[in-house]
Amino acid sequence: MKTAEHPLRILMTRMDCDGHDRGARYVARKMLDSGMEVVFTPFSLPAEVVHTAIQEDVDLIGLSFLTGAHLVIVPEIMRIMDEQTKARIPVLVGGIIPPQDISSLKQAGVLAVFPSGSSVDDIVRFVRENVRKR
């Protein structure tokens, strides 16, 4: 059970059959270093992301993609989240994301996109300033 003093709790995840997680691990570790809690686990189906986020009672979902599937998978995660939660859990997306895809992801409801090469300090700062405990 979370208490009022509980730190921000984040689900950091990537697709199971994507073998790349170096970036996601680094961001997760910097979040841990800054006092946040991180649940780090892969997913096979969009519904699993929502399920894990609810079960783990997280304040934020971080999705990492190298697969090129972000334009298909992210909107599905948002749709399932709308079905299963009262209020959307904020979502960040990172990884190999062509800059021209950022507006579509934001339209789908993503809070912010941090493509490959983004500063990890910017990511942690953004989370501190924009994500509240639920």
Added chain:
Amino acid sequence: MFSEETVKKSKELKQEWETKVTRKYREIKPAQTLSGLPINPVYTPDDIAHIDFQEIGIPGAYPYTRGIYPLHYQYQPWMMQQIHGYGLPEDTRQRMDLLKKGGMEGYFGNLVYNLVLDHPSQCGIDCDDPRAHGLVGVCGMSFSSLRDMEILVEGLDLDKCNMSLITGDTCYYLLPAFIVAAEERGTPRDKLRGNSMNWPLKGFCMPNPVFPPRSGLKLMVQLIRFCTKEMPTWNTTNFISYLAREAGANPVQELAFIMQWAIATIQACVDAGLDVDAIAPRFGFQISLGMHFFEDIAKIRALRRMYSKILKDRFGATNPKAFYARMHVHTSGGAYTAQQPMNNIARGAILALAAAMAGTNSMNVCAYDEALGIPTEESHLLTLRTQQIVLHETDVTCVGDPLAGSYYLEDLTDKIEKAANELIDRMDEMGGFVEAVEKGWLQGLIAEESYRANEEIRKGERIHVGVNRYQVEEEPKPVFRVESDTEKKAVERLKKLKKERDREEVRKKLDQVRAIAREDGEDLIPAIIEATRTYCSQQEVMDILKEEYGWRHMKNC
């Protein structure tokens, strides 16, 4: 290696140099390689006087530091093997034909291909499985059955091709599919050339292992046993250190890990009664080459030396070909940046030059837009041109191992070998590669090293051009996209196939695969070949292997 007189004079010279330097440039900080080995600002003969000249040797002779062939590029250029794969098999084939037209060639002008499957196929998941949704053909070729292979190789002269089949844990279906497709085209399996990856041990550096390491080794032995018997010109196993390096390992770790991976594999084969002199000549390496020019070249020279010593000293090999560390260099994807992607063209040229100077047998240069997606036709051809420019315009190909004898490079090669051997010894003490992976020790080292490297860039201690210095505002560059109906078409094709095939025959052959897999029987690969002929799908076979060799059996394997 030098006379006492030379060493004495060289020390005197260096003393004079140091006096001058200390007076003038007091504040210069000592440099280090990526692996943390010290780099002196200048090297002289006394730095390598302790090295036995025979350790450096001559190209084509033990311990093969300088290359495995007496004459290499002077006689035969490296194989140009640009990785390709996207969309449906016919899309991938189009790109293969484009690269062929662009001059992609293997040894003696033969065709070479370097096929990569999409993410679901690499995990043994068919295109019609819900887990594949969104991923079909996006980051590699969609592949679910023999039918896809038949379409891919339609019209190809397979006895004149060298076909590298990139998939790690699903090569136990992909190779059988290739064999059947080739036989249908009239090329018998013993005439096939190319490479299976045979990678189930990769789980320590990639987070999605299909098999636990011990049962992974059993599958590796299965494929090696089969090919040794029936496919004498097929390269069975690719020891890939690329994945560890890109996950964060430094060059010394990369080298130590891959040597231990090779040791574990060869030992498993020997334990299964295979002859090291028969199996080792069909092993090869896939190495990452990063921007740390001299350290990466020294690493490759050290690798050839260490591997031949291991084969001789640990395994008592006597067949000269067993000592050869044949290698494919895949330039580092991690060296590239999404920011100012055109800068990656410059990086690719440097990496291709380094790979040639290191004496690789085969090369893939990453395309400049790979930090954004898979390559466009233009950028793909540019990777080929990069290789061709190095090959034809630089003259680095005139001399075997052209950097040999450099005081710096020989010292670095020696130091890397020693540092990697220390890590190899530590893993031996733990019980070997598999134990080091099962304990998580190896994964821990990679994670720490990856974190350290990322922190150096974050703090600006290491400059990555366009990322932490010289940043600019940029307009998005066009990226390559696969056709949006790829998934739909792939699924329709598989559904149709499943309707048309002889269901009873499929079930019978799959049952046979399961019965043999359950016992880890010797005829596993032949049984899969027979199942593949019935158009059973990749996932149907892989699900059986996952059940019989997978994590469920962790305690017993």
